[in-house]
Amino acid sequence: MATRVIGAASLARDLGSWRSAGDDDPARRAARPAYLALAEGIRLLIHDGRAPLGVALPSERDLAGTLGVSRTTITSTYALLREHGYLISRQGSRSTVALPPAVPHDGTKPARSILALMAQPELTTIDMTYAAMAAPREMQDAYSDALQGIPAYLGTHGMDPVGVLALREAVARRYTERGLPTEPEQILITLGAQHGLRLLLNVLTAPAARVLIEHPTYPNAIEAIRDVGARPVPVPLLPESPRSGWDLDGIRSAARQTAATLAYLVPDFNNPTGMLLDAEGRAELAAIARETRMTVVVDESMVDLGLDVDTLPPPVAAFAKGAEIITIGSASKSFWGGLRVGWIRTNQTLITKLLGIRSTVDLGTPVMDQLATVHLLEHADTILDRRRDQLRSQRAALRAALAEELPEWRISSGVGGMSVWAQLPAPVSTALAATAPNHGVLLAAGPRFGVQGAFERFLRLPFTHQEGDLRLAVKAVASAYEALTPRAADPLNPLTCY
Secondary structure, X not given: OOOOEOOHHHHHHHHOOHHHOOOOOHHHHHHOOXXXXXXXXXXXXXXXXXXXXXXXXXXXXXXXXXXXXXXXXXXXXXXXXXXXXXXXXXXXXXXXXOOOOOOOOOOOOOOOOHHHHOOOOOOOOEEOOOOOOOOOOHHHHHHHHHHHHOHHHHOOOOOOOOOOHHHHHHHHHHHHHOOOOOOHHHEEEEOOHHHHHHHHHHHHOOOOOEEEEEEOOOHHHHHHHHHOOXXXXXXXXXXXXXXXXXXHHXXXXXXXXXXXXXXXXXXXOOOOOOOEOOHHHHHHHHHHHHHHOOEEEEEOOOOOOEOOOOOOOOOHHHHOOOOOEEEEEEOOOOOOOOOOOEEEEOOHHHHHHHHHHHOOOOOOOOHHHHHHHHHHHHOHHHHHHHHHHHHHHHHHHHHHHHHHHOOOOEEEOOOEOOEEEEEOOOOOHHHHHHHHHHHOEEOOEHHHHOOOOOOOOEEEEEOOOOHHHHHHHHHHHHHHHHHXXXXXXXXXXXXXXX
C-alpha cells in the first residue's frame, strides 16, 4: 500500500511562522539559519501530532518552492531531522516521520488509566482524568417515573436488544427536530455510545483495516479500534480554526491513500478540543464519504453541550444521500455518566447485522434505565439549559485559575464540550501526569488522546468539577509543573547547540 504523503501546501500551512518556532529570543531567531528554524518547526508538528508518524514529508523540491527557500535549505532540514531520529529514510522511498528512541511512547495501545500506573496517593485528590458531570436533580424524578412505568414490562422477559419503543420514538423525534427526519425503526438502543461504537467496529471492520480518526480524539475510541485489530489512521485537527478545524482535504487524501473504509469522528464539540464542524464542512464530509466509499461513524455524545453557539448546524447525517453516515449518541454526557444508555441511528439492514453481533455480547439495555432516559429527554430543554450555564461558569473559573497560576500555558477551549485543551511550553505532559498525584490531582496526559506518542505538549483539563475544586486542581497542577526537573520543564531543546 502506498505511503501517505503530507502535501507541501498543507505542511506550510501547519508550520505557520516557522522561522520563530522554539525560541522566544528575537536576536537568537535572527541569527539562526533557516534550516534550523524549519527543522524545529517540523519537530514541533511531530510532537503535537500534526505530522503523524509514518507519513511521508513532501519532496525537497515541492517544499522549497512552497516555502520560498532554497532546495539546499530543505536538504539540510531533512538531514538534521534524520540525524536526530525524526525522519526515517529508506533506499528508493520517501522520508517518513518518526520519533527518536529517546522519546517515550507506547505505539501499540494508549494507557488505560493513570490509576493503573501508580499506587493510590496518600493525598486527597481531585480527579481530572474524566469529563462528566454529577447527575441533575431531575434524575431521581426520572427513576421514579420509570418505576411507575415498569409494570407494563414485567409480564415480558425484559430482554429487548433493539430497545423499548418509547425511547426509540423519543430519540427519533429529537433527530427529526434537529433537521434529520428519523423513524424509530432506524434507532438501536445500546449501553452507551462506546458500546455502540464497538458493535459497529465488529460489523464494519476486519483485522488490519484502516480507520480514520481526527487527531486528537476520544481515547476509548482509539482503544476500541485497536481491540478489534484495526489500525487508527490520524488526520490532524486544525485548532487555529475552532469552528471548522477539520482538515477535510487531509481526510479525503488519507482515505484514498490508505483505502480506509471507515472513519470515526466527533464533529460536535470534539473531545478534547471542544471544536465544532460547521454546516459547510459537514456537507463536504458527507461528499468525501461518498467519493471514497467510506462509512463515517459520527459520535454525537457531546452534541447537547454547545456553550458559545446560538444555533447548531444540522446533524452530519442530514447531508448524506445514502448510508454513508452512521450516528451514535449517548445520554451519559448530557445527563449522567451512570446512565448507561446510548443509541445508533442507521438503516434497518445494518441494525439487523448489529443485532446478530449483539446477541454474543449482551441481551439488551436495562428497561429501567431506558424509561428514565425517556423522562429526561421529555424535560431535556430545561435540564440542559441549566447544565450549560453551569459549565460556562465552571469553564470561566478554570480559565481564570489557569491565567493566574500558569500564564505561560496556551488554553484552547473550543465552543462547547466539557474540557479545555492546554498547550504546555514543553513536551512534558506524561511526566506531569506522573508527578501530579503527589500534589493532589490526577491528570490524563496528552498522548492518551492520540497515537504513537503525539501530544506530549498538551493536556486535557475538564471543567466538570465545582469552581472551588477547579481552583484547587489548578494550584495542584501548577505545583506539580514547578516540581518537574529543570530538564523536563525546559522548552524544546534546539537540535544543535549554538
